[in-house]
Amino acid sequence: MKQYEANRILNIALAGHSGAGKTSLTEAMLYLSGATDRLGKVDDGTTVSDFDPEEIRRKTSVMAATAPLEWKNYKINLLDAPGLFDFAGGLCEAVRAADSVLITVSGKDGVNVGTEKAVAAAEKRGLSKIFFVNGLCEESADFYKVFENLKASFGPSVCPVVVPYIRDGKANIYVNVLEYKAYEYRDGKAVNVKMPDMGTRLDGLRTAIYEAVAETSDEMFEKYFSGEQFTPEEVIVGISKGVKAGTVSPVFCGDAMLLNGIDQLLDGLTWLAPTAADKSSEIGEDENGNPVELSADPNAPAAALVFKTVADPFIGKLSYLKVFSGKVSADTQLVNMRTGETERIGKTVVMRGKKQIDVPYIGAGDIGVVPKLQSAKTGDTLCSSARKVKLEGVDYPNPNLSMAVLPKKKGEEDKVSQGIARLEEEDPTIHFRTNSETHQMILSGLGEQHLDVITAKLKKKFGVEVVLEKPRVAYRETIRKKVQMQGKYKKQTGGHGQYGDVWIEFEPCDSETLEFSERVVGGAVPKNFFPAVEKGLRESVQCGPLAGYPVVGLRATLYDGSYHPVDSSEMSFKVAANLAYKAAMPQASPVLLEPIGHLKCTVPGANMGDVMGEINKRRGRVLGMEPVDKGNQVIEAEVPEAEMHDFSTFLRQTTQGRGDFTFEFVRYEEAPQQVAQKVIEEAKARQESEE
Structure with missing residues (x-):
């Protein structure tokens, strides 16, 4: 693949509600640009970006995938993000590496929750938003209803660029309202045709365009509301600047399965979407926390962010990089700002789905992959030692569904934890820990489907089967009443015997641990046995009288007892303390x-x-x-x-x-x-x- 400068690179995340056709749209753009030689289908499991076995089985994306293509002397890095909320981590990764977001909207269903979340993700990072209304050749698709839906949801910045002309109930003619040209699609190929009579609808679309242009500056706003007409040049320039600045959201449309409107979308992206050079003012921090502005300059010291990791037992570890400055090439050494260690770059590739394409370097503004970086994790900054800078990582949602993990075969606990640790590397929305109280392994994720995919990957990649169950809650026990109890341990054997005798007062207190004290008088219990009594009690409170949970809020005072000059030992007093505890707890109103x-x-x-x-x-x-x-x-x-x-x-x-x-x-x-x-x-x- 040819190398491109930052002003010819477009990094575009595809986002939207699940089922809106993001992967099909990615496939159509790849096929039309010549990046692939066949048009894959999600239902057949033949698409470039849904290559994971779980994605093929489920017929839906579960992780972000990169797919570069070339179109009219531009390189477009597509980042196909999952639409299901259980796999929102993929959207976070795609948006972090992108410079604009192409939001796919169903021509039947219109604005959905996934649409809102995609817009919110773009706005959070200050990225340009471009809408594509998909599936217009399906029955019950209604572009104009969806368009009004978009304007009502996201305001006057929503601007029509390509719209369908419906004839005999079919959307085969697409009108570019900025160029004022019409194209008919026959077997996926566009033919320039005479502009159809769109009646009053065209006036409404032009009004929507003028409203969007008016949003781009105070000057345009005043001109529009004073009743003056925009010149054609003002409209074109206004929309172009507005999209790059994020104040205008253009709307394209078509049908990814039939390739209708895809060429106009690609043309529109190269014309309107901001390039990596346009979006190059990334702000990082130096070692002292001072801001450092990075530009997409290929000759500057290198700085790149690991925005995604694939940890596969068969193909090895792949670190996906967005290079913000300089170049990353084989045999260069970069500093990992998290560890302080030097990472040696072996080779550089770009990924089109799962296919690796060797490249001599990953340039400023571009996206690529470095295999076999041992210590690099998602969110790490890799930079030249000549300019140490730390970039903002990936902002992931917190997992809030937790389940206990049990291996189907006994003794495979280590295998489970090692497998999940590898999966955590490529999906930081997974959290895994062992609860020290319930002794359960706890797996947390973003939802039921997320956890289901994790268990399926554990089986396929690491050969370990698990079952999930509701995790146990770490309860506590305490007492409500003061009691005094004797604990006496006496045992006679052939040689020395065992003798320990204690009287302990147990009472409630406000404490998360055992409070131990003594008020023994007259040496009834020698001081050297006090630590043994305390140790015996501290071990005892780990198991409460009701359900075996740790006891808290307990004060124990050793106040009397007796000993034997020969038979008493630390062990005897430790056991005696335990006996006193066991006898006292049921009588102390445990709760x-x-x-x-x-x-x-x-x-x-x-x-x-x-x-x-x-x-x-x-x-x-x-x-x-x-x-x-x-x-x-x-x-x-x-x-x-x-x-x-x-x-x-x-x-x-x-x-x-x-x-x-x-x-x-x-x-x-x-x-x-x-x-x-x-x-x-x-x-x-x-x-x-x-x-």
């Missing part, structure tokens, strides 16, 4: 404590009643509500952790994916009697099954 967390939930105003009702149903206490932007409400509440397991699934279904939440542990509270009883019964059943 079960459950963890309570602080829930902060952002939902559309229309769903607020349903969500608040659900929080109450889950034994939560609503603390307050506060309106935020775009008609959303923030609900704050305190909810028992045991009730939050599937809250993410409920919230996604109720809000169609618009809602999100955070949940953080706050404190422990006494569990209601019926809850405590159920937990105690489950703990006993578990203990019996283990025995």
Whole structure:
């Protein structure tokens, strides 16, 4: 593949709602540009960007893929991002490496939650937005309804560029309203035809264009509202500048399956979308935290960001780079700003789906891949030692659905944790940990489908099968009453015997650990045995009397006892302390404590009643509500952790994916009697099954 300068490189993320046709659109652009020699289909599992076995099986994208093509002396790096919310990490990666976002919208379904999320992702990074209304040859597709939907949702900056002319119910003629030219598509090929009579609709489209141009500057705004006409040149220049600045969002349309309108989209991208040179003012930080502005200068010291990682046991590790400055070529040495270590570049390639194409270097503004970087992770900055700079990493969503992972075969726990650690490298939205209290391996992801894909990849890539189950909650136990209890351990053997005798007072206190003290008088228990008594108690409180959970809020005071000058030992007093604990706890009114967390939930105003009702149903206490932007409400509440397991699934279904939440542990509270009883019964059943 030919090398291009930054002013001839377009980095474009394809985003939108699942099923809108992003992968089909990628395939159509690759085929029409000659980058591929056949038009792959998602249903057949033959597309370039959906190459992972899970994507082929599910017929949907689960990770971001790169697919470069060449069109009219421009290089276009397409970054096909997943539309399903469970794989939002792929959208975050694509948007971080892109300079503009091509948002695919279904010609049947119009603006959807995925459309809104794609627009929000672009706006968050200040990227240009371009809409493509897809599938216009399908029945019930209605471009003009979708266009009005786009304007109503995203404002007057939405500007028509290519629109269909419907004849006999079919959208085979496409009109470029800026050039004022019409094209008919026959078997995917465009033929210039006479401009059709669009009647009053053309006036409405021109009004939409003028409104969008008026948004580009105060001068244009005043001219438009004073009733003056824009000249054709002002319209063309205004839209071009507006798209690059992000103040105008052009709308193209067509049908990716039939190749209708794809050539006009590619032409429009090369004309309107900002190049890597246009978007080159990336701000990083030097070693002292001072801002450093990088430009897409091929002769400057190199600086690149690892925006995606593929960790495959067969093809090895691949680090996807966006080069912001300089060049990255074989045999160069770059500093990893996270580790401080030097990374040696072996070779450089570009990826078209899973196909590797060797290139001599990855230039400023371009996207490429470096294989076999051992310590580099997603989000790392690789730069020249001549100018050390750290770039902003990838901003991922937090996983909020957690499940316990159990290997199907006993003894494969290490295999599971090693496999998930490799998958974490390529998908940082996976979180994995071992709960030290419940001794369960906990896997967290963005949703049920996400966790399902992880388990499928574990089996295919690493040969280990697992089952997922609801994770156990780390409860606590405490007491409500003061008691005094003796613990006496006496054992006679052939030689020395064992003797330890203690009287301990147990009482509730406000502490997360055991508070131990002594008030022994007259040497009833020698001082050298005090540590043994404390040790025995600290080990004992790890297992509470009700369900075996750790005991908190307990003060133990050693106040009396006796010893034997020969038979007493540290072990004897440790056992005696344990006996006193076991005898005292059932008499001290033990209670079960459950963890309570602080829930902060952002939902559309229309769903607020349903969500608040659900929080109450889950034994939560609503603390307050506060309106935020775009008609959303923030609900704050305190909810028992045991009730939050599937809250993410409920919230996604109720809000169609618009809602999100955070949940953080706050404190422990006494569990209601019926809850405590159920937990105690489950703990006993578990203990019996283990025995």
